[in-house]
Amino acid sequence: MERKELVTQVLLAAAAFLVSYFFIKSLKNPLRKIPGPSGYPLLGNILSLNPKNIHNQFYEMARKYGAVMKVKIFGKPIVVLNSREACLEALIKTGTDFQGRPPLKRNNMVVPTNVVFSNLSDEQAMLRRLFTKAMKAYGPGVAHLENVMQDTIRGLVDGIDQKGDQAIESTELSIGYVCCVLASMMFGEKYSYDDELCHQMNQVNSQVIEATDPFSSGAVLDAMPFLYDFKFLFRDQHKKLDSANEAATTFIQSRIDDAKQSFDANHMRGCLDFFIEMQKNEIGADGKPLLDDVMLRGLLMNFLTAGLETSRRSLAQIFLDLLHDPTLQKILQAEIDSQFEPTQTIALKDKVKLPQMEAYMLEHLRFLTQVPFMIPHMAVRDTEVAGYKIPADTVVLMNSYHVAHNPDVFDEPFKVKPDRFLNGSGELIDRDHPLRQNFLGFGAGRRQCPGESFAKSRIFLFLANILQKYDVKVEGELPERDVRKYPMSILLTPPSVKVRFTRRQ
Numbered sequence: 001m002e003r004k005e006l007v008t009q010v011l012l013a014a015a016a017f018l019v020s021y022f023f024i025k026s027l028k029n030p031l032r033k034i035p036g037p038s039g040y041p042l043l044g045n046i047l048s049l050n051p052k053n054i055h056n057q058f059y060e061m062a063r064k065y066g067a068v069m070k071v072k073i074f075g076k077p078i079v080v081l082n083s084r085e086a087c088l089e090a091l092i093k094t095g096t097d098f099q100g101r102p103p104l105k106r107n108n109m110v111v112p113t114n115v116v117f118s119n120l121s122d123e124q125a126m127l128r129r130l131f132t133k134a135m136k137a138y139g140p141g142v143a144h145l146e147n148v149m150q151d152t153i154r155g156l157v158d159g160i161d162q163k164g165d166q167a168i169e170s171t172e173l174s175i176g177y178v179c180c181v182l183a184s185m186m187f188g189e190k191y192s193y194d195d196e197l198c199h200q201m202n203q204v205n206s207q208v209i210e211a212t213d214p215f216s217s218g219a220v221l222d223a224m225p226f227l228y229d230f231k232f233l234f235r236d237q238h239k240k241l242d243s244a245n246e247a248a249t250t251f252i253q254s255r256i257d258d259a260k261q262s263f264d265a266n267h268m269r270g271c272l273d274f275f276i277e278m279q280k281n282e283i284g285a286d287g288k289p290l291l292d293d294v295m296l297r298g299l300l301m302n303f304l305t306a307g308l309e310t311s312r313r314s315l316a317q318i319f320l321d322l323l324h325d326p327t328l329q330k331i332l333q334a335e336i337d338s339q340f341e342p343t344q345t346i347a348l349k350d351k352v353k354l355p356q357m358e359a360y361m362l363e364h365l366r367f368l369t370q371v372p373f374m375i376p377h378m379a380v381r382d383t384e385v386a387g388y389k390i391p392a393d394t395v396v397l398m399n400s401y402h403v404a405h406n407p408d409v410f411d412e413p414f415k416v417k418p419d420r421f422l423n424g425s426g427e428l429i430d431r432d433h434p435l436r437q438n439f440l441g442f443g444a445g446r447r448q449c450p451g452e453s454f455a456k457s458r459i460f461l462f463l464a465n466i467l468q469k470y471d472v473k474v475e476g477e478l479p480e481r482d483v484r485k486y487p488m489s490i491l492l493t494p495p496s497v498k499v500r501f502t503r504r505q
């Protein structure tokens, strides 16, 4: 046999061996039993998925494939849980089986240790415990924060009044308000809504989000982390990641250094002081603080990013709702007027007096479901859900967008209908009512959002106080309000709108 022929035969035999090996391996993989669209070898379904519209694509697939489905990205299977029952089984019944997070290379480069994207570990558990404690100490229900929010709202109202007849971009207003409240909660001081510090917070946050956006071309580095070392191929991505890391580190560390210098245990100012105290008191076996500055920066970045990105989208959606539905605006204002004098300040405890408002808040959260697949989960051991075997390290997405828009549960799911959450007597339906149970927008179980009540209280105070004082009207063209058309960019993003405020009294 000639040498060339021999080489060809060896190559063919090797190829046949590899094909058989992967074929037999795939037959053994329990995930093959899970239904889903067929894709191409190696690429999987990547060519048919549109990252900006993936919430609708997964919605349509959920209608077709049912409670559990599978897609493949570059040959890597991702399991998607579409029903409330399957999500709750994974998030609660199976304990921590599904509570891991897949490694996200770019995120770990920018914010190396943090609560949101770290896999389950003792360190993640400690950071989450501290985060939750700080939210409790300085969060909603605490007089300090309520005062801060009231001050911020007064500042916001002054800001709106100063603009006079000028329309205001809803995004600008929401970011200003949210940054102010977050800054006060973290650092303990009072800030005006266009304070320089708030601008800086917004800038740092935007840089981090842009550098780590899972729906940008850089996502290939998360899917195939070995590419990260080929710097020359991804110069732009590396540049973005380096400058986001530098901006976040410099900004947050300077706040930490300042706070350490002026720290006074008898006069705690906010979450940062709370963490500094932890750093002093919680010492490991090696004599070093359990919470080092890298972790502390991670915690503060989580406050900033998780708090700002979600709340600003909520407020943008609220303006769209009020402008699209002037009757809703009138109903909410009539309810406020029936309970409060025009000059009275509305506080958190007043929520129960405003069932229409509460019903609208529930409907708003349901309609938007701005974190449509929660944050990616990962099985930390071989486990099962809905009768399917799931091997360790499988990425699992919880399709809370489908749960919240399931037409079998919600009549006209893509319309904003707050009344669905009220009973015949105009009271809020009970917590265990199926409609309320079918909202998983804050997650559930070990990874449930620790900022839920903070977010809700802030949105409530904003909405109630603004509507008490102003009529809102659109300036220029009113963008469409259809969550199916919102672009997916980390979260679902409602369009910004120009708002004109007119004093009611």
Ligand code: HEM
Pocket (backbone or CB within 6 Å): 115, 116, 117, 128, 131, 302, 303, 304, 306, 307, 308, 310, 311, 314, 370, 371, 374, 375, 376, 440, 441, 442, 443, 444, 446, 447, 448, 449, 450, 451, 452, 454, 455, 456
């Ligand atoms: C309307 C506002 C908000 C919504 C809809 C929301 C929703 C969510 C969702 C769906 C998750 C993922 C749950 C999972 O993967 O199982 C999450 C996680 C998280 N949220 Fe929120 N969130 C909001 C506001 C906030 C705020 C204001 C903060 C703090 C300032 C916050 C802090 C966090 C953190 C730290 C996590 C990660 C928890 C972990 O992985 O252990 N969120 N949020």
